[in-house]
Amino acid sequence: MSGTAYGRAYWIALPLGGAIMTFGLIGLVGDKGISTSLDVGAWLVAADVAHDFVLAPIACLIGAVAARLLPRWCRAPVQAALLVTGVLLIVVFPALRGYGHDQVPDNPSVQPLDYTTSTLTVLAVVWTGAAAWAAVRLASAGPGRRRPPTRARPDGLPTSRR
């Protein structure tokens, strides 16, 4: 973190942002659609905990394992594909589980697809792209491996480290 002192921007933003937050909090407490704002508070805490102590550690763990186990030529493509896969699964998971449609079973226009098939289709596109990328890297990096380490690759990066 650079700079310990706060500039003028912070001292303007603090009361302004505080006022906006207070407005939201008062509205939340007084809203008729919310029987007790403790419910929303609990969901806010749960949202934070679910991210900080479940989702983020899992993501860090998967990233760390991938970085250690994967060979160099496919490391970046696989990590990128894992990231995109994770995000797409988050977006589609209610449909995969049928959450939503189960509350309106007589309405076939809610979640109308076979989401297992559609998700696998999308992921096949993602991983095909990653595989093509890895193949290109393998092809371009392959011959360079046996050359002396002093020689730079065409992209200007050193050929070998570690």
Place this chain on the structure above:
Amino acid sequence: MAEQTTPRVFTSELHDEHNAALLGVTLGVTFTVCFVTGVLSHLIQDPPSWFQWPSRPAGLYRVTQGVHVATGLASIPLLLAKLWVVFPKLFAWPPFRSVAHLVERLAIFPLVAGGVFELFSGLADTHLWYPWPFAFRSAHYWVAWITIGALVVHLGAKWATTRSSLFDPSAPAVESSASASAFDRRTFLLTIAAAAGAVTIFTVGQTVAPLRKLALLAARRPDTGPQGFPVNRTAATAGVVGAARSPDYRLRVEGKVRRSLAFTRDELRALPQHEATLPIACVEGWSTSQRWRGVRVRDLIERAGAASEAEVRVHSLQRRRLYRFSDLNRWQAHDPDTLLALEVNGEALDIDHGYPLRLIGPNRPGVQQTKWVTRIVVK
């Protein structure tokens, strides 16, 4: 004041100020877009006395709400990436260096919790999934204010760091050390962009008709449902099947009129009919344009002798629910395309689309296109 240190377990060079600043600025833009379009949608649905939403352009709400949902969905990878970049700071020691810093860090809780809650609840709403005990719209709306307030505080706190990190050429070099195989900065940022792009491509077809075949991860397809387009609430769920099909069905026009009127469905069909191609633009983010045919609201209330500036409340056969009626302000009530539709695409309305009669008007949220209309009250 002591510098903070973060745990050594986080070895990636991607946890740095430059990535945090870049993703932070991007999120600042997307959250602002979501906030502005969201507040607008809220005002349209619950208009205070100073707010009058026009009936033109006809497709404006479709665009603002489509942008709201698409931007929110695309923000999911942006927020997760940003939080991952700054994740080591959660465990920084000592936890704060000064009172000002403590306040800054405390304001991060409503920012993170609010941001995650807004994106999760918005995603769930697109699926009509409500796993919580409160009204979605109330919570989503008020938490948006709390989140934006926290974002303002955070922006103020990070203003100088962000500027120097992104724009100051004399700032410390931000290039990651060149390692040929690593998941470097450029790859990381391009991957985040690709993830946001993939989310958009595979969901935005729920409102952008040419891309509907690609909407493989969206909860709705604009070409799927009775008569070829979606339904949010079926007649059976609304409990109106009997009343809608009853021979006793009447449309009544009453309130501040010279004479109250009542029509059977056949009598409505005998009145001058008007056609309009208008979108149903749902707050959940799907939309679809259809060709509607029916009676102008304007003609009906003029026939009953309403004042020329009159506003109108349109009631459904539904007994319960927040959306059992909707209001037409004077622009909407007198727009020549605001119809009580009897037909869509040349067929009588399906009962799930509002048979015998539904309201359809330009530039309105789907929840206000009241179905199974039985009463118009002139105000």
